[in-house]
Structures are given as structure tokens and as C-alpha cells.
Amino acid sequence: xxxxxxxxxxMDRLLATYRIASPIEGARARxxxxxxxxxxxxxxxxxxxxxxxxxxxxxxxxxRPVAGGFEADIGIAAATTGMEASQLxxxxxxxxxxxxxxxxxxxxxxxxYAKAFPGPRxxxxxxxxxxxxxxRALTCSALKPQGATVDHLADLARTFAVAGLDVVKxxxxxxNQAFSPFSERVPAVQAAIDQANRETGGRTIYAPTLSGRPxxxxxxxxxxxxxxxxxxxxxxxxxxxxxxxxxxxxxxxALLAHPALAGASRIAPPVLLGTLFRLFGADxxxxxxxxxxxxxxxxxxxxxxxxxxxxxxxxxxILPVPAGGMTVERVPEMLAGYGPDTMxxxxxxxxxxxxxxxxxxxEFVAQVRRxxxxxxxxxxxxxxxxxx
Amino acid sequence: xxxxxxxxxxMDRLLATYRIASPIEGARARxxxxxxxxxxxxxxxxxxxxxxxxxxxxxxxxxRPVAGGFEADIGIAAATTGMEASQLxxxxxxxxxxxxxxxxxxxxxxxxYAKAFPGPRxxxxxxxxxxxxxxRALTCSALKPQGATVDHLADLARTFAVAGLDVVKxxxxxxNQAFSPFSERVPAVQAAIDQANRETGGRTIYAPTLSGRPxxxxxxxxxxxxxxxxxxxxxxxxxxxxxxxxxxxxxxxALLAHPALAGASRIAPPVLLGTLFRLFGADxxxxxxxxxxxxxxxxxxxxxxxxxxxxxxxxxxILPVPAGGMTVERVPEMLAGYGPDTMxxxxxxxxxxxxxxxxxxxEFVAQVRRxxxxxxxxxxxxxxxxxx
Numbered sequence: 001x002x003x004x005x006x007x008x009x010x011m012d013r014l015l016a017t018y019r020i021a022s023p024i025e026g027a028r029a030r031x032x033x034x035x036x037x038x039x040x041x042x043x044x045x046x047x048x049x050x051x052x053x054x055x056x057x058x059x060x061x062x063x064r065p066v067a068g069g070f071e072a073d074i075g076i077a078a079a080t081t082g083m084e085a086s087q088l089x090x091x092x093x094x095x096x097x098x099x100x101x102x103x104x105x106x107x108x109x110x111x112x113y114a115k116a117f118p119g120p121r122x123x124x125x126x127x128x129x130x131x132x133x134x135x136r137a138l139t140c141s142a143l144k145p146q147g148a149t150v151d152h153l154a155d156l157a158r159t160f161a162v163a164g165l166d167v168v169k170x171x172x173x174x175x176n177q178a179f180s181p182f183s184e185r186v187p188a189v190q191a192a193i194d195q196a197n198r199e200t201g202g203r204t205i206y207a208p209t210l211s212g213r214p215x216x217x218x219x220x221x222x223x224x225x226x227x228x229x230x231x232x233x234x235x236x237x238x239x240x241x242x243x244x245x246x247x248x249x250x251x252x253x254a255l256l257a258h259p260a261l262a263g264a265s266r267i268a269p270p271v272l273l274g275t276l277f278r279l280f281g282a283d284x285x286x287x288x289x290x291x292x293x294x295x296x297x298x299x300x301x302x303x304x305x306x307x308x309x310x311x312x313x314x315x316x317x318i319l320p321v322p323a324g325g326m327t328v329e330r331v332p333e334m335l336a337g338y339g340p341d342t343m344x345x346x347x348x349x350x351x352x353x354x355x356x357x358x359x360x361x362x363e364f365v366a367q368v369r370r371x372x373x374x375x376x377x378x379x380x381x382x383x384x385x386x387x388x
Numbered sequence: 389x390x391x392x393x394x395x396x397x398x399m400d401r402l403l404a405t406y407r408i409a410s411p412i413e414g415a416r417a418r419x420x421x422x423x424x425x426x427x428x429x430x431x432x433x434x435x436x437x438x439x440x441x442x443x444x445x446x447x448x449x450x451x452r453p454v455a456g457g458f459e460a461d462i463g464i465a466a467a468t469t470g471m472e473a474s475q476l477x478x479x480x481x482x483x484x485x486x487x488x489x490x491x492x493x494x495x496x497x498x499x500x501y502a503k504a505f506p507g508p509r510x511x512x513x514x515x516x517x518x519x520x521x522x523x524r525a526l527t528c529s530a531l532k533p534q535g536a537t538v539d540h541l542a543d544l545a546r547t548f549a550v551a552g553l554d555v556v557k558x559x560x561x562x563x564n565q566a567f568s569p570f571s572e573r574v575p576a577v578q579a580a581i582d583q584a585n586r587e588t589g590g591r592t593i594y595a596p597t598l599s600g601r602p603x604x605x606x607x608x609x610x611x612x613x614x615x616x617x618x619x620x621x622x623x624x625x626x627x628x629x630x631x632x633x634x635x636x637x638x639x640x641x642a643l644l645a646h647p648a649l650a651g652a653s654r655i656a657p658p659v660l661l662g663t664l665f666r667l668f669g670a671d672x673x674x675x676x677x678x679x680x681x682x683x684x685x686x687x688x689x690x691x692x693x694x695x696x697x698x699x700x701x702x703x704x705x706i707l708p709v710p711a712g713g714m715t716v717e718r719v720p721e722m723l724a725g726y727g728p729d730t731m732x733x734x735x736x737x738x739x740x741x742x743x744x745x746x747x748x749x750x751e752f753v754a755q756v757r758r759x760x761x762x763x764x765x766x767x768x769x770x771x772x773x774x775x776x
Contacts, residue, residue: 057533084564098683146428148440178467211630235474261485293421351430
């Protein structure tokens, strides 16, 4: 044999739990068909190589009835994922994404598997250090709307920074359009924030949207570096999972993951927006909070937080960022629900204040500072972002 | 104003039709909320810039009741898409991917919009010229299973080429894993096919899977070029839409699009696998045929074919590739349903023949050649792939 036997020792299996909306009577056969689909994608009987049948074909580890169908735990050979993001997504949900009765509910990585991926560079502690936000939740808002001029966006950014927000991000709809090209928008916004930081002593950071083709990214990253940008907003499903990983490896930016196109009704949000985005290098993951414009349940949101902050092979915990129609009025409830290792993102809920934007933004910042745990309340109006 | 007014003249709108599973009573308000979500993502009342309200906010063009809800035609300003794949996907289905009651059903591009994208390089005519497949459907099979040695895969490829298949592709599960690394597999398989072509006078081409990070692609593309590979299999949703576009621009490979992770139950398959993959540069688009392991209806498959082959701003029509559990027995029915501008892909249905693989593959080739239109039947057993 030219190629010889497989050369990696780790034939451990990832454990992926799928929900299948099919009668429990045929569960075993249906689960085995799914296991074949997500590994060899051919009739297992036609495979003569005993090693492939033993080590490569995914295995049905357990079947449990659930309402409306059953759950199957499928053991996917780690070796088949090639230790790479697109192939991992392929093995987890490539072909079965085309089978509407199948959803991916949970994922347990095999021991040591995570080490093949970069994971978050900063995580919660790094973002706290970067912004000086200590012992409390972080605050974030967004520059909107797309179509606005660069001047308008820079003015907004300045207002948010003066109010003491920790992170000012681009709206996820701001890409590299003609009305506010990255090369003009990013220097102007970063300069406005720098100016505000100098005036207040604050440490607001800016996270512009990175999008487009890998080649364009390289130019955008140079601009970001030249102007002292410290973070970026990236939608991994829009730009592609492998490009997201490469970005994590190639830059020092803190990465905020955006859920656009991640329409996760068939990959459970804790798996995709929690575990996988973290594995691939996000430092914070934005998700649609319950009770907003989207439909995640409170339980889903809490499970997503667990996936973002819980143990993952020694990888840094990352900030869950509840968003999507949030208001200042909901801050106490969100802090009570998610605790301090959280970043609260309010966009339209601040921008609706019109001329009252600065006051509303300050109210947001003060609410979160009042919610400080576990140390005592910080004085309202103190320098935002300074360490206690 | 530093940035001035928008500098592009084309403020035309894409027309995206969404299906919304909500009561018709609140349809207008719900549709307007969707239009805001997919453009400015903030309360429209809070936007003071009249130009943004007029030119950037998406518009509700029509509402029609349908079973279980309503359809809304939303006019999305072309300028907001930045004329770039990830941002186009963002505006079409970024945030609303997180709203399970919304699906994207149809898309009409504005006049001239397609010119911003590369489109297919070869299309149907180019793939016919490349393989010598004239006046009949094309044939395709897949190298499986992953985990097999390079020798085994090369042997399979040789058998398929001797049988006269037009295209031999990697299984979509073959990436760059240790058991058959791209750098060993691709030269060996291409050499096996070249050898078979020399023996038979045939013109079988090989389409290896490109996956992984953009940086890895560059190395893989060099290997492909060095060994005379003419095509590639790429899953745009796995590698990322912008990377797919960049690939189309940077190489001369014919591109076969694979639907992994495109789980299109909420973006209608004709839109995603038909129009968009074609716009971004696919020459052929693989889809799960009705009656196979997946769930697309016959109507969906026919609509997808229309999107792949119908008029699109002068872009070349591309090959629809019905697949997913097909068998040689279904060839006449598939030819009758899809006509000659089609590539039939049978993978496991051939591999199940075991020792009879060559005979089964020859039967597949002969069936398709018998289905030649509109010229008379070709003699069975003639040199495969030769022009008539």
C-alpha cells in the first residue's frame, strides 16, 4: 500500500446527539442510517475493509425515546474530521442538514480533541483586562444604521464612548458598502473613540465588522492594525468557519462572533454558537436573548451560556452576549439571569432615544455598574471602564 | 460630511420573497419588521436621515396569504449587499435565519446585479467540452469510503474511468484526513484516471474535494494544477461563500458545488443551491434528488433545475446533479425528468456491486448513452466520453 495504515493514533470519537422526528419503532435502523450518512456515506455492507468498518463508520451508542421521535447518540471518529473546522461541521451536520427530521442537539468532544483548534485568545478575562471592566458585566452597543455616513457613525461612536460603554461594535449589516467603506469608516470611528477615551480616561474598544473575501480581509486587517483597533465582529457562518479559524490564528484582535445565517433551529444554539464558535476562536458570542425579536427560550439561552463559559479542555471561557431587541429596562433582569461574566448589548434600544442618546447610554452603563458583583456598588458617573 | 453621499448609482432592489408562518391579521406590521431586520436592524422611526429611510430601509412590496401564514415580497437595496457574497447572504437571511417562522422562498436579482459576481466559468457547455459528453446527460460517481487507503481510492477511480464515467469526484467526506491526505490522494487518483483515459481514449475528469482553511487551499490548488486536475468538489456552506467566490476567481478548475451544511429547509433549495451557488461561480450543483435519502419534493428539484439552467443575466447555465441514494435503475426516469443538460451522480449504488463494480458502472454509462437526446442512440460499449 502506498499510503499505508492511518497515521494518527487518536481514534477517539466525538459524541453527537441527534434528535430524529421518526417513529421509535424503526429507531435503530434510522440511527444506523444516520451514522453511515455522517461518516462513510455508503452502504456499510459494501465496505470490505474491516478497519474502515471498525474505526471510521460512525457508531450508534444509545437511543432514547423523546416526544415526537427519539434521540440517538452517534460516535463520530475524530479522525474523520481531519481536525479542521469545515470538515468537523461536515461530519457533524453536513448531509443531515438536508434531512429536516434531524437536528443536532448536543456535542461532547473526545479528550484532547479541542487542542486541534485555536480556541479563544482572550476570553472573558482578556476582554476584562482590555476594557478595564472588572467585577461587573460588560456593556456594548452598535453603530447603526447602515447607509449612514461615516461622520454620523463616528459621532455615534463618540457618544457611546463618552457614556462609558465598554465595546462599540459595527452593526452586523455594516460591511464594506460604498456608503461607509471599511477603509474610511474604521479610522474615523477608532479616532472618535480614542478622542473620547482621552477625555474620559475610559477604555472603550471598537469592534468593526470583518466580512468579504479572504483577500479583502488582509487589507482590512492592515487598516485595523494601523489604527489601533483591538477587536472585530465576525459572523462565522457568513465568512466561513475555516476563514474564521485562520483569522483567529493570524491576528491579535479579540473576536466577537455574530450569529447571522447561523439560523440554529436545527443545530442547537448551545452547540453552534457556544461550543463550536468558542472552539474556533471567538472571545465573545452574541445570541438572540429570550423575550426579544427572536425565539430562543430562556433554557436555550442558559444552556448557551454554559457552553460558552463551562469547561472546555482548558480553553478560556468566553463572554455570552445576550442581544436582539434588548432595552435598558431589562438590564437588572439580564444581570440576575446571566451574572457578571456577560456582556450586555443594546443597540436600537439606545438609538431610539434620539437626542437623549448620551443620557440613555449613560443610564445603561450606570445600571450595569450598579449591578456589580460581588463587590459593592460603584458610584454612578465615575470614570467608565476604570478598574476598581 | 467626510464621506459624502453614497457613490454608487445603482440603488435598485433585489426582490426577496419570504414565507412567514404568522397570522395574516398582523401581516403588514410583521413584514415591515422583517424589512427593518434585514436592512437597518433598528427602529425605523429612530432614523432621521431621510435618504437612509428612502434608499436603505428594505421595503414591503407585496403581501399574499398562503396556507399557514403569508408571503411577503421584500425589496432589499442592492447597495446594502456591498456586491459581495457574505454580505448578500447576510441581507437575504442573516438575522432572520434566527426566526424559525421565516423562510426565504424566492429571489429576483435587480437588473445588472449579477455582474458583480463571477458566475460559472464553464457551465454546461464547458463541462461538455471538457469531458466530450455531447448530446446526452453526464455521468458521475464518487470515491468512497473515507478511511480507505489511497491505493483503494485510486483503484476505484481507475475502474470508474475504464467504465467511461465522465466525472469521478471525491466523496464529500474526503477532506485532508490522515488516512488519505490530499497531497497523496490527488496525484494518485489523477494518475489512475489518466492511465485509464489513455487506455480507453476516454476523457474522464477528476474532482477532488477542496476544504479547510484558505491557506491550505493554496497548497492544494498548487498540487491540483501540478497534476493536471481539471475540477474540484466544494461545499460553499462549509468553506464559506466568500472563499468560494475567491476560488472561482483564482483558479481554472471547474467547480462542482456540494450541498453539505446547506440544510435548505429554510432557504428554498432553488434559491441557495440554484441561483446563489451559480451566481458565486459553480459549474454544477449537486442536490438530493426526490425519492432518495433526503426529502426534496419533485417540484423542488425541478425548480432547482430551472434556477440552475434558466436565464440569469447572461451567465452560463450550470449542470443540475441529482444525487443522494440514486441507482442505475432510476436512470431512465431521471433522464426523462431532467433531460440531457444534467449530470447523474450515483455513488453507493455502484459501490454496492462489489466485484461487479466495473460492470455496474458500464451499465450506468450505457443507460445514459442510450438516453442520448436528440440524436440517435449511441452504440453500447463505444468509447466513453468521445464526441459523436
